[in-house]
Amino acid sequence: MPTEIxxxxxxxxxxxxxxxxxxxxxxxxxxxxxGRSANxxxxxxxxxxWVAGTRxxxxxxxxxxxxxAIYLVSTWDEGVPDDIPHERLFGLTWNPMHLVDELKGIxxxxxxxxxxxxxxxxxxxRLLPLAFPAADLVDGESAMRxxxxxxxxxxxxxxxxxLKVAEDSLAAAVAELRxxxxxxxxxxxxxxxxxAKGVTTPSTQEVVWITSHHDGNxxxxxxxxxxxxxxxxxxxxIGEVGRTWSVGGAxxxxxxxxxxxxRARLIAACRPGAxxxxxxxxxxxxxxxxxxMPVARGLGLGFDPPVITxxxxxxADAEVLEPGMVLTVTSCVxxxxxxTVIGRDAVLITADGPEVLTRRNDA
Amino acid sequence: xxxxxIPEAPDLARMRRDCGARLREAMAREGVDALxxxxxxxxxxxxxxxxxxxxxxxxxxxxxxxxxxxxxxxPHLFMxxxxxxxxxxxxxxxxxxxxxxxxxxxxxxxxxRLLADLIPHGAxxxxxxCTGAMRREHKALFPGGPPRDALxxLSxxxxxxxxxxxxxxxxxxxxxxxxxxxxAEMVKPGVRQIDLSARFVRRxxxxxxxxxxxEPIWQVMPDSRENGAWTTHGDLALPLLTTERELxxxxxxxxxxxxxxxxxxxxxxxxxxxxxxxxxxxxxxxxRWRTILSAVLDVTRPGASGADLTRAAIAAAATGGASGERxxxxxxxxxxxxxTGPAELPFVGTDLGDxxDEKQILEPGMVLVLEPIAxxxxxxxxxSEEVLVITEEGWTALTDYPYDPYDPYDPYDSHDxxxx
Numbered sequence: 001m002p003t004e005i006x007x008x009x010x011x012x013x014x015x016x017x018x019x020x021x022x023x024x025x026x027x028x029x030x031x032x033x034x035g036r037s038a039n040x041x042x043x044x045x046x047x048x049x050w051v052a053g054t055r056x057x058x059x060x061x062x063x064x065x066x067x068x069a070i071y072l073v074s075t076w077d078e079g080v081p082d083d084i085p086h087e088r089l090f091g092l093t094w095n096p097m098h099l100v101d102e103l104k105g106i107x108x109x110x111x112x113x114x115x116x117x118x119x120x121x122x123x124x125x126r127l128l129p130l131a132f133p134a135a136d137l138v139d140g141e142s143a144m145r146x147x148x149x150x151x152x153x154x155x156x157x158x159x160x161x162x163l164k165v166a167e168d169s170l171a172a173a174v175a176e177l178r179x180x181x182x183x184x185x186x187x188x189x190x191x192x193x194x195x196a197k198g199v200t201t202p203s204t205q206e207v208v209w210i211t212s213h214h215d216g217n218x219x220x221x222x223x224x225x226x227x228x229x230x231x232x233x234x235x236x237x238i239g240e241v242g243r244t245w246s247v248g249g250a251x252x253x254x255x256x257x258x259x260x261x262x263r264a265r266l267i268a269a270c271r272p273g274a275x276x277x278x279x280x281x282x283x284x285x286x287x288x289x290x291x292x293m294p295v296a297r298g299l300g301l302g303f304d305p306p307v308i309t310x311x312x313x314x315x316a317d318a319e320v321l322e323p324g325m326v327l328t329v330t331s332c333v334x335x336x337x338x339x340t341v342i343g344r345d346a347v348l349i350t351a352d353g354p355e356v357l358t359r360r361n362d363a
Numbered sequence: 364x365x366x367x368x369i370p371e372a373p374d375l376a377r378m379r380r381d382c383g384a385r386l387r388e389a390m391a392r393e394g395v396d397a398l399x400x401x402x403x404x405x406x407x408x409x410x411x412x413x414x415x416x417x418x419x420x421x422x423x424x425x426x427x428x429x430x431x432x433x434x435x436x437x438p439h440l441f442m443x444x445x446x447x448x449x450x451x452x453x454x455x456x457x458x459x460x461x462x463x464x465x466x467x468x469x470x471x472x473x474x475x476r477l478l479a480d481l482i483p484h485g486a487x488x489x490x491x492x493c494t495g496a497m498r499r500e501h502k503a504l505f506p507g508g509p510p511r512d513a514l515x516x517l518s519x520x521x522x523x524x525x526x527x528x529x530x531x532x533x534x535x536x537x538x539x540x541x542x543x544x545x546x547a548e549m550v551k552p553g554v555r556q557i558d559l560s561a562r563f564v565r566r567x568x569x570x571x572x573x574x575x576x577x578e579p580i581w582q583v584m585p586d587s588r589e590n591g592a593w594t595t596h597g598d599l600a601l602p603l604l605t606t607e608r609e610l611x612x613x614x615x616x617x618x619x620x621x622x623x624x625x626x627x628x629x630x631x632x633x634x635x636x637x638x639x640x641x642x643x644x645x646x647x648x649x650x651r652w653r654t655i656l657s658a659v660l661d662v663t664r665p666g667a668s669g670a671d672l673t674r675a676a677i678a679a680a681a682t683g684g685a686s687g688e689r690x691x692x693x694x695x696x697x698x699x700x701x702x703t704g705p706a707e708l709p710f711v712g713t714d715l716g717d718x719x720d721e722k723q724i725l726e727p728g729m730v731l732v733l734e735p736i737a738x739x740x741x742x743x744x745x746x747s748e749e750v751l752v753i754t755e756e757g758w759t760a761l762t763d764y765p766y767d768p769y770d771p772y773d774p775y776d777s778h779d780x781x782x783x
Binding site: 002003004005036037038047049050051052053054055056057074075076077078079086089090091092093094095098118119120121122123125138139140141142184185187188189191192193195196198200201202203204205206231233238291292293294297301302303307309311312314315 | 401402403404414415416417418419420421422423424425426443444445448461462464466467468469470473489490491492493494495496498499509510511512513514557558560561562563564565566567568569571573574575576577578579592593594595596600602603604605606607608609623693694695696705710713714715716
């Protein structure tokens with residue numbers, strides 16, 4: 001981590017922009033108006049303040065297909081790449097009409113036919129036609145999702161770096177795991193370790209789960225199963241890893257063997273041409289009940305497609321895995337009286353099959 | 364300063380009941396029969412739930428959704444699985460639902476089927492945000508026609524805090540203040556900005572924070588506006604992000620951090636100097652900032668408008684020799700509200716303009732975070748944030764933190780609104 005606020009490197013930025021522009025063309029979009037921070041980072045490569053939780057929809061970045069010009073809401077130029085010049089930066093505003101006035105000034109706004117936005121609020125649905133008077137306002141998230149679905153080689157490099165931070169901070173917390181320690185303390189150790197590596201931005205802050213308790217007790221006891229599900233946002237990319245430790249003597253051998261089998265089968269299902277539903281089938285083939293959380297989801301700048309969950313069977317069935325996708329795969333087994341063993345692994349789909357990006361990291 | 368009955372510990376059941384009643388009153392006022400909310404701080408308010416917030420990107424796949432229907436005292440909550448916790452456990456069983464996936468057409472169609480059973484035909488529906496899939500499936504989702512914007516209903520309910528909400532905010536502030544007292548001890552030449560962030564998140568969790576809400580800010584101020592970062596308005600930049608930069612003796616830091624407790628945000632800002640006492644010129648900036656803050660507090664009471672506060676700040680800044688200067692950051696505000704959202708109504712001094720400020724009338728129960736600044740080249744300036752609540756008689760401070768190293772005395776002792 002340097003001592004200056006740097007934007008993403010040129011190769012990372014240009015690879016992503018090419019994909020965004022290609023999918024704008026494929027979706028017949030003249031202009032993209034983006035509000036989601038991951039989309040804004042994807043297109044601009046600018047480093048901006050991280051805040052927890054969702055932000056209300058509002059235009060933060062505009063990409064014009066014909067010129068490739070990018071406009072960004074940023075009051076300063078720190079962390080903004082040179083290819084977004086000062087005249088294309090809009091100051092932060094609380095007044096939507098001021099933003100509409102800025103948008104009106106964008107070259108091509110007056111004549112754009114199809115303008116995609118990555119979300120929408122009823123208020124902006126009324127205001128945006130003032131800036132794009134000739135345009136149909138349509139969904140732009142589908143184009144962004146198609147672009148982000150397949151990672152460029154530079155994105156995979158960025159993901160590996162994020163995973164390394166997640167794994168190192170997990171190791172720091174596990175070193176403190178002993179009877180008497182609390183979930184809050186372990187969470188603090190973990191977040192401190194990530195921050196010391198320059199990552200003050202967790203992707204999740206629910207990092208410790210004592211799976212053998214059902215009483216809400218937050219103190220670790222001898223014999224407990226303690227799951228760590230770590231997520232960090234490093235360089236914009238989400239590194240996630242999950243592992244479960246048994247505290248003290250209890251072996252839980254049978255449960256861990258079941259987890260190993262399930263994990264191996266899930267990873268094996270991550271190959272080109274496989275369907276999302278094949279990952280759900282991996283649970284069934286192992287005789288494991290389906291978990292309460294998605295079995296897999298895309299990993300990248302935040303939420304990436306696909307989300308594979310038994311709640312969306314048709315979506316899972318229609319999802320065909322392709323080289324360049326990165327999934328975070330959840331392997332979760334449960335035993336009455338013992339608890340849950342949960343693992344979370346990052347898997348890159350390559351032409352030759354799955355490449356597990358998370359280290360083995362034996363529990 | 365006046366006292367207000369804020370319970371020591373929040374009664375969450377009572378808080379949910381009171382907030383739910385406020386929300387349904389706001390719906391009735393605006394003629395809204397059903398509210399569908401996706402934004403995390405809106406869900407927290409509407410359903411009376413909280414969970415440790417994560418990255419906004421993940422939230423799109425892992426997103427609690429709340430539905431409030433007029434005439435039903437309980438909200439419906441659609442809650443993704445949370446590892447080791449069950450937000451919404453207080454709800455009746457038929458109001459606590461599994462997750463919905465509103466990023467997907469199939470997920471929206473499933474949701475529309477569930478809503479058809481919950482929302483009466485012909486109801487006026489308001490929503491805070493629509494995903495792409497919700498836009499594609501809007502006919503199934505909103506059979507009564509395009510939805511209204513939920514923002515005004517939510518804002519008008521949220522703007523007045525119940526005593527239990529104030530207890531949550533105060534507790535979030537105390538956690539933050541205890542944590543920052545530790546960090547202040549660490550601030551020495553050679554320490555890196557990220558070392559402060561690392562210790563901050565750890566200590567905040569140990570003190571009982573539910574989540575960290577913001578990349579902690581330890582911005583080293585430039586010696587002049589000219590030497591600072593380029594900005595669209597030519598004024599100072601804030602917040603600039605944290606790096607591995609080592610702090611040097613004499614650096615002036617503008618700090619800004621925020622955490623949550625039971626879903627409610629804290630806000631904290633103080634100016635610190637690394638390894639040195641302030642110079643006379645720096646103390647003068649602090650005194651000027653105090654003069655501006657006092658002038659604003661002197662007019663802060665129920666019935667005052669946001670414009671009364673901005674006028675007081677501008678007049679006080681002018682007595683320091685800067686006529687016409689608006690002594691706050693032009694891209695932010697003189698003051699803002701705080702609740703389940705980090706910045707909510709009332710807003711004072713934004714680019715929404717003077718007419719907006721005139722219409723913002725303070726009422727008891729509103730929370731206000733005042734953040735004026737004082738700046739003179741060569742001093743690093745002064746900025747702090749003061750959280751207070753409007754009471755029947757005036758206001759009560761919620762922030763309780765000294766102004767070291769500028770002035771260790773009690774910030775409020777000579778500025779009691781009862782004394783007026």
